Amino acid sequence: MKNVPTLQWIGSVDGHLRMIDQTKLPVELVEIDCRDVEAVCEAIKSLRVRGAPAIGIAAAYGVCLGVHNVLGADQTTFFDRLHEAVDRLAASRPTAVNLFWALERMKQTASRFRNGPTAEIAAALLTEAQAIHEEDRQMCRAIGRHGAELLGDRQGVLTHCNAGGLATADYGTALAVIFAAAEAGKTLRVFADETRPLLQGARLTAWELQRRGIDVTVICDNMAAQVMREGRVQAVVVGADRIAANGDAANKIGTYGLAVLAAAHEIPFYVAAPSSTFDLSIASGTEIPIEQRDPREVTHGFGRQTVPDGVAVYNPAFDVTPAELIAAIICERGVIRPVNRETIAAMLA
Numbered sequence: 406m407k408n409v410p411t412l413q414w415i416g417s418v419d420g421h422l423r424m425i426d427q428t429k430l431p432v433e434l435v436e437i438d439c440r441d442v443e444a445v446c447e448a449i450k451s452l453r454v455r456g457a458p459a460i461g462i463a464a465a466y467g468v469c470l471g472v473h474n475v476l477g478a479d480q481t482t483f484f485d486r487l488h489e490a491v492d493r494l495a496a497s498r499p500t501a502v503n504l505f506w507a508l509e510r511m512k513q514t515a516s517r518f519r520n521g522p523t524a525e526i527a528a529a530l531l532t533e534a535q536a537i538h539e540e541d542r543q544m545c546r547a548i549g550r551h552g553a554e555l556l557g558d559r560q561g562v563l564t565h566c567n568a569g570g571l572a573t574a575d576y577g578t579a580l581a582v583i584f585a586a587a588e589a590g591k592t593l594r595v596f597a598d599e600t601r602p603l604l605q606g607a608r609l610t611a612w613e614l615q616r617r618g619i620d621v622t623v624i625c626d627n628m629a630a631q632v633m634r635e636g637r638v639q640a641v642v643v644g645a646d647r648i649a650a651n652g653d654a655a656n657k658i659g660t661y662g663l664a665v666l667a668a669a670h671e672i673p674f675y676v677a678a679p680s681s682t683f684d685l686s687i688a689s690g691t692e693i694p695i696e697q698r699d700p701r702e703v704t705h706g707f708g709r710q711t712v713p714d715g716v717a718v719y720n721p722a723f724d725v726t727p728a729e730l731i732a733a734i735i736c737e738r739g740v741i742r743p744v745n746r747e748t749i750a751a752m753l754a
Contacts, residue, residue, distance in 0.1 A: 409434060411571050412454065412462050414535065418528050419473060422466040426453045427571055431612040439463075442471035442490045449497040449504075452603065456572020457646040457682055458541045461503030464494045465534035468511040469527070476524050483523040487515055499694045500655055500723050502647040502684045507537055538574050544679040545576035547737035552582030552642070552677055555733065555740070558591045560639040563629060565598040566657035567609035568644025568677065578644040578677040580613060582735060587619055595621045596632055600657060602702045602720070626659050633670040641667045645678040645734075652728030652744035653690025654678070658721055664730040673732035680736050680753055690725035698722045 412424045415438070422439040428451065429435040437453065439445045445467035448454050454463045471490020475483045491508050498504060514533040518526045556562060562583060569580035576584060586593060595614055600606035607623045614621035624632055632638055641663055645654040654660075654676045667674040687693065700718035704710060712718065733742035734749070741752050 408570075409436070410575075411459055412466070412538065412574065414466055414469075414531070414538075418469070418524070418531050419476070422463065422470065424448065424454050424463065425571065427455060427609060428453055430571075431608050439467075439470065441473070442467045442493055445470060446493050446497045449494070455605070456567065456644070457501035457503040458545075458573040458578070458679060459571070460498060460501045461507035461681065462534070462538050462541060462574055464497075464504050465507045465511055465537045467494050468508065469531050469534055472523075472527050472530065476527050478523055480519070480523065483526065484515070484519075487512075498696060500646050500696045503679075503681050506681050510537060541574035541679065541681075542576070544681075544737035545570075545573050545578065545581045546585075548578055548677050548679065548735055549576055549581030549585030551737075551740050552675065552735040553585035553589055553591070555673070555675060555735070556582065556586045556591060556593065556640055556642075559593075560591075561594045561596060561637045563596045563598070563632070563638045563641045563663070564610060565606060565626075565641075565643050565660050565663055566600045567605040567613070569610060569613040571609050571613060572644065577613070578679065579642045580610065582642050582675070582677050583614070583619065584617060587617070593619065594637075595619060596629075596638060597621055597623050598629060598659065598663070599623060599625050600659060601626055602706050604707075605657065629663055630666050633666055633672060638670075638672055641672060641674045643674075643676055645676050645682050646723060647693050648676070648678060648683045648734065648749075649687045649690050649693060650683075650685045650749065651689050651746045652731060652734065652741075652749055653693070653725050654728070654731060654734070655690060655693045655695070655723045655725045658724050661724040661726045664726040668730050674726075674730055675733050675735060676726070676731050677735040680738060683736075683749065683753060685750075685753070690727065693723075693725055695724070696722040
């Protein structure tokens with residue numbers, strides 16, 4: 406089946422960003438064009454594009470779009486517009502560290518060319534965004550190769566939310582492990598948590614696995630313990646949006662609960678993420694900002710009211726899994742285990 410890229414840049418320095426609108430899946434495969442930074446910010450906020458690596462790539466291209474109207478302007482005007490675009494994009498979602506990592510790379514690139522013509526700076530920005538895009542593609546493949554060795558033939562694997570090609574440049578992080586294992590000849594049965602309240606597992610992960618011909622079964626989030634107790638799951642593999650220096654990992658809400666269940670059933674719990682997801686500036690997961698989402702995602706999910714008017718809603722988008730519950734972190738450089746400050750520092754050095 407033809408692969409439709411999650412993100413692609415169309416044209417040259419004055420081109421635009423095309424992406425899959427993930428809010429339409431799995432019923433419709435629709436692509437949208439973003440021609441200014443405001444459109445990219447809206448796409449990130451509304452989850453038309455989501456997943457930490459994909460958000461970072463989209464933000465990098467968003468910077469390119471942000472300077473479209475000032476390509477021939479003076480330095481002051483150009484950099485004012487650049488910083489305005491960066492600030493808007495940085496405010497779009499607070500938890501995914503790849504967003505801030507990509508924006509910092511774009512700012513550094515602009516600074517290196519500061520004394521040149523603004524058109525030259527814009528060209529350098531596009532080259533850097535494309536480099537971020539390609540690097541993520543290669544990192545996904547490497548994560549898959551390293552992680553595939555942790556899965557055995559005919560195992561059951563549980564995953565949560567969506568950490569596949571839709572969340573990255575190409576192959577995914579958690580799903581890269583599954584795809585690579587399948588390509589190595591291993592037969593896996595994947596259980597995809599529905600992932601409430603926005604059903605990224607049911608809508609996106611199941612869609613990706615089905616398209617690749619991998620056996621996938623969708624379960625409600627609160628069925629995971631029963632599926633584990635029945636012996637159907639031998640490994641849990643999830644992605645991450647930010648990993649602290651000590652290995653505490655933020656991921657979609659519900660991940661922490663899965664890690665606790667996996668520990669209770671003596672099932673290894675793996676986190677797959679590129680090195681750009683590590684935030685060594687924070688000591689532990691207590692410092693990771695947790696995004697609070699619109700209560701209507703809970704009260705009026707997919708257009709139907711399911712909560713009485715006036716009832717309070719708490720809707721954090723992420724939770725943090727403590728490092729001691731993580732059997733290994735799989736990144737493009739290899740497998741980190743045991744997961745602690747020392748092993749992480751050594752791998753990322």
